[in-house]
Amino acid sequence: MRFFDSRGYWHVPGVRLLHASLHVHLSALVAGALLLLAGSSQPSHALAILGCYFGVILLHEMGHAAMARRLGYAAPRIWLSFLHGACEHDAAETQRDDALIAWGGVLAQLAVAFPLLALAQLHAFDDSALGRILVVGFGRANLLLAAFNLLPIRPLDGAKAWPLLPILVREWRARGVAKKAARDLMQRLK
Numbered sequence: 543m544r545f546f547d548s549r550g551y552w553h554v555p556g557v558r559l560l561h562a563s564l565h566v567h568l569s570a571l572v573a574g575a576l577l578l579l580a581g582s583s584q585p586s587h588a589l590a591i592l593g594c595y596f597g598v599i600l601l602h603e604m605g606h607a608a609m610a611r612r613l614g615y616a617a618p619r620i621w622l623s624f625l626h627g628a629c630e631h632d633a634a635e636t637q638r639d640d641a642l643i644a645w646g647g648v649l650a651q652l653a654v655a656f657p658l659l660a661l662a663q664l665h666a667f668d669d670s671a672l673g674r675i676l677v678v679g680f681g682r683a684n685l686l687l688a689a690f691n692l693l694p695i696r697p698l699d700g701a702k703a704w705p706l707l708p709i710l711v712r713e714w715r716a717r718g719v720a721k722k723a724a725r726d727l728m729q730r731l732k
Contacts (some may be wrong), residue, residue, distance in 0.1 A: 551621065559600065559620055560607045567623035570596065590675045596622065597684045597723075598651070601693070603627040607649025609643045641706035645698040648688045655684035 546552050549566040574592050592651025599622060606629035607617035629647070634640035638676035658681030662674075687714070694700040 559604050560617065562604075562607050562617050562620045565619055565621045567621070569624035571624055573624040587675060594675065594683055597680065598687050599627040601650050601684065602647040602687065603629040603709070606631065606643055606648040607646075608650065609646025611641060613639050615643070617637070624690060637705060638709050640702055641704075641709065644702035645706060647699055648703065650693055651684040651688040651691075652664045655681045655688065656683075659685065691700060 546568055547565075550568040552568070552571070554564040576587050578585065578593075581591070592727050600620070603620045606622060610617040610629070610631035613634075615634065617629055617631040619630040619667070621628040621630065631643065634643060639660055658677050662678045662681060667696070691698050692700040692703060694704050
């Protein structure tokens with residue numbers, strides 16, 4: 543019985559994230575095990591750091607999956623490796639949808655990062671080292687990865703995300719023109 547496919551991914555049985563199956567690369571498992579071994583003197587801290595690291599990547603990919611599903615596209619699989627993740631989804635029918643799906647990962651991270659960083663400023667959390675890792679570390683990591691992912695370079699999300707701005711401006715102008723035409727028509731009909 544093979545646990546890993548030909549690309550080195552293991553399908554985690556029974557785990558579904560927003561209806562997407564989870565596939566973890568051997569590199570993520572090896573890196574996780576090495577991190578836990580390196581932090582064996584404080585296993586709770588090592589586990590927290592490991593959880594935050596992979597949690598940031600999974601949160602990002604779940605954001606893509608959520609946006610894809612919201613727009614009516616299937617997102618059947620999420621892939622997690624040591625350095626990155628990927629959300630497999632149906633091909634977007636428009637550039638607007640493609641850009642919105644790209645923004646989904648970043649928006650999910652920001653939705654978590656800002657409240658955690660605000661909470662850290664209020665010191666309303668356990669001030670232990672473990673608490674700082676979970677609140678400050680996870681908040682900052684999400685904020686930094688979101689900013690990095692918005693760089694307008696392929697294969698980062700920014701290459702697909704930023705074209706949304708001119709699309710929205712065109713839509714906004716078109717709505718304004720349509721409203722003006724409707725007002726003018728109503729004036730003529732009176």
